[in-house]
Amino acid sequence: MEISRRRLLSALSAAGLLSVVPSRPATADEVAAGSARLLANTVAVFAGTAGTNARPETAAKLAAVVRAARTNLQLMDAAGEDELFAGLVLGTNEANLNTAFRRLYEIALATRTPGGAAPDLYGNTAVQRRVIDGLVHLHERYYGDQSKGYYGNWFHWEIGISQHVSRLLALLADEVQVYRPDLVRTYVASMDAYLRNGIEGDVNLDSRFHTGANLADITINRLLQGALLGDDARIRKALTDQLTVFATVDPYHLNHGVTDGCYADGSFIQHASVAYTGSYGKGLLTRVVQTLKILDGTGFAHGEELVPTVQGWVRNGFAPLIFEGWMMEIVKGRAVSRTDSGYTDVAVVVEAVVDLSSLASGVDAAALKSYVKHIRSTSHTALDPAGFVSPAAIVRYADIVADTTVVPADLNTPSRSVAFNAMDRTVHRRPGFAFALARSSGRISKYEYMNGENLMPWFQGDGAHYLYLSGQDQAQAYGVDYFTTVSPYGLAGVTAPVEQRRTIPELYGKPYYDNPGHPLNFTSSSESQNTYVYFPRGTNGHSGGAVLGAYGAAAMVQSDDVAFRDKGAGLLPDDFAVYRNATATKSWFLLDEEIVVLVAGVGDLDGRAVTTTLDARIAAPGDQVHVIGTARDGRPWTGAGTGDLQWLRYANATRGTAVGYVFLDTPQVRVALDTVTRSRRVVRTSNPDTAVTRSVFRVTVDQPTGAEPLGLAYALVPNAGEARLRSCPSGPLKVLANTPHLQAVTHTGLALTAANTFTPGRHEAGGMRIDGPASVILQHRRRDLTTVAVSDPTMERDTVTVLLRGRPLRESTSDGGVRVSPVHGGTRLEFNTRHVYGRSLTVTLRP
Incomplete structure (x- = not known):
């Protein structure tokens, strides 16, 4: 199900996307029940359940969770008088402050992770209260005073810290309510205040900071905060804001001036103009799938209606860019300089696909599972599910791998x-x-x-x-x-x-x-x-x-x-x-x-x-x-x-x-x-x-x-x-032209001629007269058929005209937008390239 951004935002203003976000629950009890379910789902996603964690496949993941928590507790034990963690200087470095919140989250996670990996930590209220005290300390000394905060990178203040705090409070919601019942509202008020690129502490869809993957991050944080507060309006606002990332960007009818997001041809852009599927794109994929899992059974949204859209992203946006388990460099932006490999990037995508397969049904679910097996079977480096965020995803992955009825199959055709x-x-x-x-x-x-x-x-x-x-x-x-x-x-x-x-x-x-x-x-x-x-x-x-x-x-x-x-x-x-x-x-x-x-x-x-x-x-x-x-x-x-x-x-x-x-x-x-x-x-x-x-x-x-x-x-x-x-x-390969005006080749074995024209006017290549600039491919096929594809590489032309010399031909099939006219000495093809944003228009001709 592809939703145009124009249609989606029109629905937002008119009816609140009733098909995805249903009418409000009738009673406060239903809101409370939905919030409780949402928080329980969150714990299950990040900490797993007794059932998932009893599986041997999760042992490495659980050991890593415990290892991180013990290391962080040791750093707390060794901290000096002005430190929360030994050696972590706070007050001038926002990355260090973000690290402090992350370490508290990692300790909290171990206390909510069942499975026997650390019986001394699981359910340990003393450790949980130590974490809560750490939250209080950070708020009082380094976070709560707005006049001293918001230095350095905006991302830490508006997204990173809020992510760690929101998840932490969700994990320890019961103990926080008993021990420091004021803490949730205190932190939510501060997180709202730090959302300075928003409007009055809420999302601003006109802000260049609140788009794409960043918007998905912000809204899932606010979703958890709404559940912690039992605030139905906050939850629904976060959901409707996040729904905008599901819309296919229409470059000719931008809403809020936003060019970030997914395009009809499978492209993904972040930062207004950066090709970014392999970094921010995988972050967006992860967040929206996590949201769908967290919403399951809450009554706040019909997430299943969005699954086909996300599956389309995987098939048309991610799969072409993954080769034998490796994410291609062309869509990673500055991340190409990081030491994480393309195999690590793909493991993040695989976890999302695994979870998405559990939300899909029928042939869609089968195709996603087969793709997971395909990546596993073709990757040069073995995928390590211990790196997954969710123990539940590790179990689902293991079940797919063990299922002999699931046959490895790429979402790409071989060619x-x-x-x-x-x-x-x-x-x-x-x-x-x-x-x-x-x-x-x-x-x-x-x-x-x-x-x-x-x-x-x-x-x-x-x-x-x-x-x-x-x-x-x-x-x-x-x-x-x-x-x-x-x-x-x-x-x-x-x-x-x-x-x-x-x-x-x-x-x-x-x-x-x-x-x-x-x-x-x-x-x-x-x-x-x-x-x-x-x-x-x-x-x-x-x-x-x-x-x-x-x-x-x-x-x-x-x-x-x-x-x-x-x-x-x-x-x-x-x-x-x-x-x-x-x-x-x-x-x-x-x-x-x-x-x-x-x-x-x-x-x-x-x-x-x-x-x-x-x-x-x-x-x-x-x-x-x-x-x-x-x-x-x-x-x-x-x-x-x-x-x-x-x-x-x-x-x-x-x-x-x-x-x-x-x-x-x-x-x-x-x-x-x-x-x-x-x-x-x-x-x-x-x-x-x-x-x-x-x-x-x-x-x-x-x-x-x-x-x-x-x-x-x-x-x-x-x-x-x-x-x-x-x-x-x-x-069979010949160069027909190579100038700054026209470049063209022909391959007799494939009966194919291709040409790029770069300047206005008529250009002759391989029996074609092309009205440039344009990109054209012609192939003579069996049964006397000729197929022509045309694209406008400038994305500014209304029409592109191609004259095929020879006997007149007529249209056999077309994908629309092509006018075929017999003329003296050949066939005139007029392609309507207006507002197709570089998409190829194709027509098949016959005598």
Whole structure:
């Protein structure tokens, strides 16, 4: 069930979403009973039950809960006169204050977790009262005085601390009522007061801070607070506010100006312009599923009506981005610099899917369970359910794994191409590999930096790609060590000027640019900080692509970011550092065995040297890596250096992986295989100062200073053998055009032609006349059928016209929005691209 944001918010103002949030209970007793059930459900979610915790599968989780509680109690025992926990300095560091509340929560959790793991802690009222006393202490000394609070990161004050306190009070609700009956109202009043981006202590749907995953966090906190107070109005307001995150964002009818959330094409955006499925997106998924579990049987909402929407997120938003148990880098924002791996990210998604399967029914539940088994069976690293938040989810996961009637099945088809055009991302999947591409535009940020995380992100949205190969440990191929050891100027797929940039801490001496006296008001969480420092957008709107069945075409015009543009217009302070980008027009054509890359107009307006990195891969220093190839004159080529090559093959014999490179029309390439050692701290200030050594392989095209713009055409061939690469020059793949106006290829074996046009006017390619700019894929199919898919990569055109030369054809099938007209010399196709936001429109034709 997909709810449009427009329809949902209209219902909010009219009828309060009666289909999801029913009419109010008739009596105070029903409100009390619903609140009690809600709190009991919360305890069951986080602490488990006697039944779930008796299962052996939960033993590791319960041991971790007890271990954390005992450690925290020891720190309390060792605390000095002005400390709550030994060594944790409070009063000036909001992260430390958040840690103090988290540690109290962890102790409280152990006292409510049944199962015999810690009989001395479970139900121990003395320990519970010690926790409650800790809450009182923190409120009196560090939290309750509003004039001394709210320093540093807003997230801790409005979300993080409230989350720990709300859950803690829910766990200890009975003892708090006996021991300190005033404490709930005291804390709720303070939590309301700290919600300073809200309205009078409540959610503000017009606030840029109260959107997406952040809104889900805030509203679940307020839901628990309402249950603790027995406040029916607070509970219902929290629910109706949270319901807005279930709405599909309509870019043409934004409500409250909000661009954060889930889009029709499966994209997820947070922070207004950051592709974020793999971090904030998984947080949103977790919170809404937890809400549905907590609401079960309370009478406050019909949560089952929302399950199909969340299942759609999993199928269309998450599944394409998960490859053999690994979350792809293109949707993780600044989290790519963290030491947690993509396998850990996916474990969070799996827990949500496990719980969602228990809320779904019939074939929907079966599909979710099969997907859980699929991830488990394909992941290179075993998923550890001990890391789940809920013991109940661990039991459900174990039951799915043990159920022989559940057959592993991916939610993806084996061959799938996905254009996440709403967030400028592309994913192309085939048996044996997955290709992930990060684009950017005037709509979507080039990267995300924040809080000393992702310190060198400058080119991550400039066509950076990640080629995942089946069977390999993706943590050895990508993750934090890829960004640590591969030059930020030489990420795979990137065209960058030869220069040295400085990180934000290096430029300004702190994790942000500080100039509150400037008219743009640069503070740590200001809109100007977001726009120019944390996640700047590009300045060209051309980024998108078409999908035809399992094939894809993507395109992007590389641009400067908004900071460089606005500094040139005199809008930014003199001491604000900006950097100009290199120029390039890029296309990616996504086929069965090849990813064809065309790049035109590569150069630099300042005349600097420019490097285009065709690919970059890392390997463990002890891996047996071999690089061989053939020069255009037929001579064999091995090792590193510069050469005029026909093809190249990189093979990691230790890992059993290989990638081929076919140089269709490319200048001399430079091949490097270096050993690089760097600390993980170079990409994130809070990472451990751990030295990482990797063998780094790079294939580049280097342009000297002052060189004329050039073009290059090449193909990535995953898992290629030598015989396959030797046959490529005479194979079915041909480049039809590679200019800044038109880039096109044809593949005779697939009877497919694909073209990206970048400028207005008529462009000729493979028997098509295309009214640009547009992205077009044409394929001749069996039974004399021809299928054409068109997308507007600018997202600004009302119509795109394509003339197919040859005999006139007529429409067989269409997904709507296409007008077919026979004309002299061919068939005219007019695609109605108005307000489809980059979606592909497809028509099948017959004689």
